[in-house]
Amino acid sequence: MQPRTIATLDHLQQVSWFSRVGAKDGSHVANVTSWPEAVEQCSSFDWEDLRLEALNRYRTCIAERSMARLRLWNDTLPEIQKITRPLAERKTATIARDYALPEIFEIQVRGDITLLCMESEYADVCPPGFFTSLGPWYLNGHFPCGWWGMFPAGKLVVY
Numbered sequence: 001m002q003p004r005t006i007a008t009l010d011h012l013q014q015v016s017w018f019s020r021v022g023a024k025d026g027s028h029v030a031n032v033t034s035w036p037e038a039v040e041q042c043s044s045f046d047w048e049d050l051r052l053e054a055l056n057r058y059r060t061c062i063a064e065r066s067m068a069r070l071r072l073w074n075d076t077l078p079e080i081q082k083i084t085r086p087l088a089e090r091k092t093a094t095i096a097r098d099y100a101l102p103e104i105f106e107i108q109v110r111g112d113i114t115l116l117c118m119e120s121e122y123a124d125v126c127p128p129g130f131f132t133s134l135g136p137w138y139l140n141g142h143f144p145c146g147w148w149g150m151f152p153a154g155k156l157v158v159y
Contacts, residue, residue, distance in 0.1 A: 001079065005120040009083055011139065012113065017091045020141030021159045030148045030155040035099045038159035041146030043104045050147050054130035055115060061126035069125050076121055077114075084114040112144070 021038070024031050032038050041047060062070045088110035096105055116135050119128035137144040137158055146157035 002121050002123070004123060005080070005117050008117060008120050008135070009087065012091075012135075013087060015139050016141060017109075017138050018095045018141060018143055021143055023142075025140065025142065025158070028155065029158045030146075032145065032157055032159045035101060035159070038143055038145045039102060039105060041157045041159075042108045042143075043102070044146060047108075047146045050151055051111065051115075051130075053151075058119060058122075058126060058129055058131075062122055066125050069122065073118075077118065080117045080121065081114055084117055085110060088113050108145070109138075109143075113138070 021035075022031075022033055032041060059070065059073070062073070088106060092101075092106045092109050095101065112131055112134050115131035116128075119126075119132045133156075134144045137156075143159040144156055145159055148155050148157055
């Protein structure tokens with residue numbers, strides 16, 4: 001695992017996720033004001049399509065620059081998931097229980113953190129992108145959960 005990925009994971013482990021949900025942090029994002037709204041956003045087909053498109057674009061960049069590295073993706077991903085899955089489960093367990101959040105919440109968080117780490121692993125091939133841009137929101141206690149408008153115009157939705 002790349003040192004930058006280890007550092008990212010260490011940082012993610014040290015902070016309190018979801019501690020500032022509902023607090024507004026800037027006008028460059030769209031804010032939702034409740035867990036039901038956040039869950040509605042994170043479970044939308046549009047959000048899932050955007051996340052898949054971001055992943056596909058990132059993998060395409062890697063393929064264009066280093067097929068040898070792309071071939072390692074399927075070996076690297078399970079190694080990252082060994083850490084990100086339990087991390088996401090720990091960080092989401094209390095809030096999911098306290099607010100009776102559906103499984104999609106933990107699935108989306110786990111995916112975001114896993115792909116943030118994959119972008120970190122491949123940062124020497126392609127600059128980190130979409131999932132890395134979600135990281136600061138988790139670090140600052142929020143939940144990035146959707147997109148309003150047509151990407152890349154529009155705004156990230158944050159709770």
